[in-house]
Amino acid sequence: MSKRTLRTPFFSVNPKSYLFGEEAVQFAIALDQLAEKYDVDVLFTCQHADLYRVSQAVQHLFVTAQHMDGHQIGRGMGKILPESILAAGAEATFLNHAEHPMMVEDLVNAIKRAQALGILTIACANSIAEAQTIATLAPDMMVCEPTELIGTGKSSDVDYMKQTNEAVRQVNPDILILQGAGISTVADVEKALKSGADATGGTSGIVAAENPLKIAEEMIVTVAKYKKEAN
Amino acid sequence: MSKRTLRTPFFSVNPKSYLFGEEAVQFAIALDQLAEKYDVDVLFTCQHADLYRVSQAVQHLFVTAQHMDGHQIGRGMGKILPESILAAGAEATFLNHAEHPMMVEDLVNAIKRAQALGILTIACANSIAEAQTIATLAPDMMVCEPTELIGTGKSSDVDYMKQTNEAVRQVNPDILILQGAGISTVADVEKALKSGADATGGTSGIVAAENPLKIAEEMIVTVAKYKKEAN
Amino acid sequence: MSKRTLRTPFFSVNPKSYLFGEEAVQFAIALDQLAEKYDVDVLFTCQHADLYRVSQAVQHLFVTAQHMDGHQIGRGMGKILPESILAAGAEATFLNHAEHPMMVEDLVNAIKRAQALGILTIACANSIAEAQTIATLAPDMMVCEPTELIGTGKSSDVDYMKQTNEAVRQVNPDILILQGAGISTVADVEKALKSGADATGGTSGIVAAENPLKIAEEMIVTVAKYKKEAN
Amino acid sequence: MSKRTLRTPFFSVNPKSYLFGEEAVQFAIALDQLAEKYDVDVLFTCQHADLYRVSQAVQHLFVTAQHMDGHQIGRGMGKILPESILAAGAEATFLNHAEHPMMVEDLVNAIKRAQALGILTIACANSIAEAQTIATLAPDMMVCEPTELIGTGKSSDVDYMKQTNEAVRQVNPDILILQGAGISTVADVEKALKSGADATGGTSGIVAAENPLKIAEEMIVTVAKYKKEAN
Numbered sequence: 001m002s003k004r005t006l007r008t009p010f011f012s013v014n015p016k017s018y019l020f021g022e023e024a025v026q027f028a029i030a031l032d033q034l035a036e037k038y039d040v041d042v043l044f045t046c047q048h049a050d051l052y053r054v055s056q057a058v059q060h061l062f063v064t065a066q067h068m069d070g071h072q073i074g075r076g077m078g079k080i081l082p083e084s085i086l087a088a089g090a091e092a093t094f095l096n097h098a099e100h101p102m103m104v105e106d107l108v109n110a111i112k113r114a115q116a117l118g119i120l121t122i123a124c125a126n127s128i129a130e131a132q133t134i135a136t137l138a139p140d141m142m143v144c145e146p147t148e149l150i151g152t153g154k155s156s157d158v159d160y161m162k163q164t165n166e167a168v169r170q171v172n173p174d175i176l177i178l179q180g181a182g183i184s185t186v187a188d189v190e191k192a193l194k195s196g197a198d199a200t201g202g203t204s205g206i207v208a209a210e211n212p213l214k215i216a217e218e219m220i221v222t223v224a225k226y227k228k229e230a231n
Numbered sequence: 232m233s234k235r236t237l238r239t240p241f242f243s244v245n246p247k248s249y250l251f252g253e254e255a256v257q258f259a260i261a262l263d264q265l266a267e268k269y270d271v272d273v274l275f276t277c278q279h280a281d282l283y284r285v286s287q288a289v290q291h292l293f294v295t296a297q298h299m300d301g302h303q304i305g306r307g308m309g310k311i312l313p314e315s316i317l318a319a320g321a322e323a324t325f326l327n328h329a330e331h332p333m334m335v336e337d338l339v340n341a342i343k344r345a346q347a348l349g350i351l352t353i354a355c356a357n358s359i360a361e362a363q364t365i366a367t368l369a370p371d372m373m374v375c376e377p378t379e380l381i382g383t384g385k386s387s388d389v390d391y392m393k394q395t396n397e398a399v400r401q402v403n404p405d406i407l408i409l410q411g412a413g414i415s416t417v418a419d420v421e422k423a424l425k426s427g428a429d430a431t432g433g434t435s436g437i438v439a440a441e442n443p444l445k446i447a448e449e450m451i452v453t454v455a456k457y458k459k460e461a462n
Numbered sequence: 463m464s465k466r467t468l469r470t471p472f473f474s475v476n477p478k479s480y481l482f483g484e485e486a487v488q489f490a491i492a493l494d495q496l497a498e499k500y501d502v503d504v505l506f507t508c509q510h511a512d513l514y515r516v517s518q519a520v521q522h523l524f525v526t527a528q529h530m531d532g533h534q535i536g537r538g539m540g541k542i543l544p545e546s547i548l549a550a551g552a553e554a555t556f557l558n559h560a561e562h563p564m565m566v567e568d569l570v571n572a573i574k575r576a577q578a579l580g581i582l583t584i585a586c587a588n589s590i591a592e593a594q595t596i597a598t599l600a601p602d603m604m605v606c607e608p609t610e611l612i613g614t615g616k617s618s619d620v621d622y623m624k625q626t627n628e629a630v631r632q633v634n635p636d637i638l639i640l641q642g643a644g645i646s647t648v649a650d651v652e653k654a655l656k657s658g659a660d661a662t663g664g665t666s667g668i669v670a671a672e673n674p675l676k677i678a679e680e681m682i683v684t685v686a687k688y689k690k691e692a693n
Numbered sequence: 694m695s696k697r698t699l700r701t702p703f704f705s706v707n708p709k710s711y712l713f714g715e716e717a718v719q720f721a722i723a724l725d726q727l728a729e730k731y732d733v734d735v736l737f738t739c740q741h742a743d744l745y746r747v748s749q750a751v752q753h754l755f756v757t758a759q760h761m762d763g764h765q766i767g768r769g770m771g772k773i774l775p776e777s778i779l780a781a782g783a784e785a786t787f788l789n790h791a792e793h794p795m796m797v798e799d800l801v802n803a804i805k806r807a808q809a810l811g812i813l814t815i816a817c818a819n820s821i822a823e824a825q826t827i828a829t830l831a832p833d834m835m836v837c838e839p840t841e842l843i844g845t846g847k848s849s850d851v852d853y854m855k856q857t858n859e860a861v862r863q864v865n866p867d868i869l870i871l872q873g874a875g876i877s878t879v880a881d882v883e884k885a886l887k888s889g890a891d892a893t894g895g896t897s898g899i900v901a902a903e904n905p906l907k908i909a910e911e912m913i914v915t916v917a918k919y920k921k922e923a924n
Contacts, residue, residue, distance in 0.1 A: 014308070016305070016306055016307055016308045017302065017303075017304055017305055017306065017307035017308075017310055017312040017315075018304060018305060018306075020304075020312055020314050020315035020318050021314070021315065021318025021319070022318070045308075047279075047311070047312055047315035048278075048279035048280050048311065048315075049279050049280070049282045049283060049296075049311070049315040049316050049318065049319035049321070050283070050315060050318075050319065051280045052280060052281070052283050052284050053283050053319075065280075066308050066309040066310075067308070067309030071248065072248075073248055073249060073251075074247070074248055074249060075247055075248060075249075075330060075435075076247055076248035076330060077245070077247045077248075077276075077297050077298070077325065077328040077329075077330040077331055078297040078298030078325065078328055078330060078331030079248055079297075079330070079331065080278070080279065080280070081248040081251055081278055083251050083252070084248075084251035084252065084278035084279075084280040084281060085280050087251055087252025087253065087280065087281075088252070088280035088281065088284075090280070094308065094309065096797055097308040097309055098308075099306060099307060099308040099309060099310070100308055100309030100310065101796040101797065101798060102796065102797060103794040103795065103796060103797070104789055104794065104795060104796070104797050104800055104818075104823060104826065104827065105794060105818075105819050105820070105823050107797055108820065108822045108823045108826055109820075109822075112822060125797075125798075126798050127798070127801065127802075129801045129802075129805060129830075130797060130798050130801045132829070133797065133801055133826060133829055133830055134797065136825070136826055136829045137822075137826055204306075327566055332565040332566065332567060333565065333566060334563040334564065334565060334566075335558055335563065335564060335565070335566050335569055335587075335592060335595065335596065336563060336587075336588050336589070336592050338566055339589065339591045339592045339595055340589075340591075343591055356566075356567075357567050358567070358570065358571070360570045360571075360574055360599075361566060361567050361570045363598070364566065364570055364595060364598055364599055365566065367594070367595055367598045368591075368595055476770070478767070478768055478769055478770045479764065479765075479766055479767055479768060479769035479770075479772055479774040479777075480766060480767060480768075482766075482774055482776050482777035482780050483776070483777065483780025483781070484780065507770075509741075509773070509774055509777035510740075510741035510742050510773065510777075511741050511742070511744045511745060511758075511773070511777040511778050511780065511781035511783070512745070512777060512780075512781065513742045514742060514743070514745045514746050515745050515781075527742075528770050528771040528772075529770070529771030533710065534710075535710055535711060535713075536709070536710055536711060537709055537710060537711075537792060537897075538709055538710035538792060539707070539709045539710075539738075539759050539760070539787065539790040539791075539792040539793055540759040540760030540787065540790055540792060540793030541710055541759075541792070541793065542740070542741065542742070543710040543713055543740055545713050545714070546710075546713035546714065546740035546741075546742040546743060547742050549713050549714025549715065549742065549743075550714070550742035550743065550746075552742070556770065556771065559770040559771055560770075561768060561769060561770040561771060561772070562770055562771030562772065666768075
């Protein structure tokens, strides 16, 4: 199935369970205008119950589920059926986030189903070894926050970003890489993009900020600047 | 918070992952008309991504989530935030279904959060002992399909339905009981209601039938008949 | 089946995954001598692979598994069969620890199986609501560390210990209560016992101390003192 | 660390939760004699609580855990610490069995830890895609029972055995492959080895047989015959 192509560098806004309902819709609309104004591709994740409303309200955002199960139409009470998020207008889904880790079999199936249905996948890993394993499944994007390197004192932030970028690309150079850990300032966005990542984004650094839209705009402006320089 | 009161006996249609998107919406609309026509309360579960569309399309159904997590606004990537299903128009949620079993802590928190927010809860149990434990949490409804009694040859279907009804009511007589295992004919509906259950319902017996709406109508007519007799 | 009766107040040493093999056996032997010397009942948890060796090496300790599954003889690859820990000499098992949370059904079955086999159970809860639910299952002992009260500033440590003691005993006064959060000094042991708990114990406060056996002895001496006063 | 080398074809006896305690020890001793008599390498899995006793009682068997967690010495209540099974005499462990599926991160860590400690790993997969993903982690052995091919009518048993053998070897030719689904007769053992697998084995086909030791011996004799032919 056809998927919309992401233009790099892109940006991801991930409100987790901070936003829902009307507030999520309004924030998505505002981000949609920023995506258009600065000509930057922006992923926006929301609660499953909000996917339809958000999709209906926006034109540019890549509306993204926060999780999806790898199962088939049929049984599966309470599971997130891939077809259901697609029908609700989602174009992408996160998978295997540290707050929603997946069994090996589920992740394998979820990526296969997403590929068959034309859903973009953003798979998460907590270590370089895990990232390289998941990379063999060819998700469209990966987020890698290797806990084993954090706080060792041996690697700077940028060093481990580069190291994970390289580890993933060594397995599959087509996977786009999002460096998103602890992004709360424009300087963080710059650092992530300087590492060679294809994208960056934020959660609490944006939605828990005093003025979420203001910081989101500043970050998107920064991404736009890097995008121009790259082209 | 206020919850709409369910009038007994009521009926539940639970399409699990069989239906999604436009097809789920159309089926819900048809069931909504049956609920009105026969003056029977009907729960309709759907994929989380469809809760908003279905809620917008119906007037009588109790739109019901198939699962909900017990967590708070904040972190929780990929979790189903209680507030999100409420904002999408859901009035109820299943919890701890055999296809989505919950940790003790999660179930306790989910029922507490539902009570605080005014979301009706339908908690599932696989044994009498489990049913009695969960009953102490005072969910609004319970489904109990005690696998230990099935196929023993010692208890008839109706016997174990009565036994589980009694086991739950012994702990908390206010909990409404739904007997829903293997319901695929009008006779099954009658048997469940004759056991003294407050409700019955179906999944594959309805959605995988040749004419789902026809069998749903026959079942709802049967529930309506029992409802009249009871009043 | 018959279970050895615990004499209160008792003490629990819980090395989690800090100790294993010969080192666990030697530490158990030393604790066994302290249990005898001070005439205090002591639970000692260890890795499943060490249960047999430890049981063979001690005479007084209640050798305790750190987890047990609620399943039956038969299938269940990789599960901890209740019969297996009993055959290895364990007299007790922890259940539903925060680092190994259990599904509702599993916990219900595990406690039922333990009761049938004569294995003592220590069930853990993370909130008062969860503690009261689990108390309906009548485990022999409970540990309750209600995260919702910690750090609120409204309740002192001893206050919440008393509150959880009372909450559990309100449901079932026969359940013995172990207050074990953050026990690393003799003063902590005294505080826990003063709260009215039946037991206390430690993990890292003991095994990660400079001299584990010395701190264990001081704590056991303190328990012995309270035991004498109580009798 | 050094690991004992498995000589192919080898055999695996996997009693899951069917056997425990003294009965497991006695069965292991009998199998140990068969392993010696027929000069065939035999893996024997047992409950964690029995690993030490079984290891002490046998000389030839590869004593094998049914599961192991991928965590480090420290916290981890109720987890199976890799060091603990090694200290108990185990030489190998199953991982990610369908009855104990693992999170991606846990499996990655478990295989890494096993490699560091010199524990042989037998990783399980339920589909060809999952098998190929796991093969990138280089476990020593793999079991693949692809549910997607079973019962399709399009592939014979031997066909899908060959297909999975090839799929794994394509990723990493050093991984030994065990074909173990539904092995209950000598003919089944022959079929598995004819497929080109490095090993086969059984669970209920052996331990639930009228005379477990007799069928085990017949199967081991068959493996020995293939071993001679191969050398």
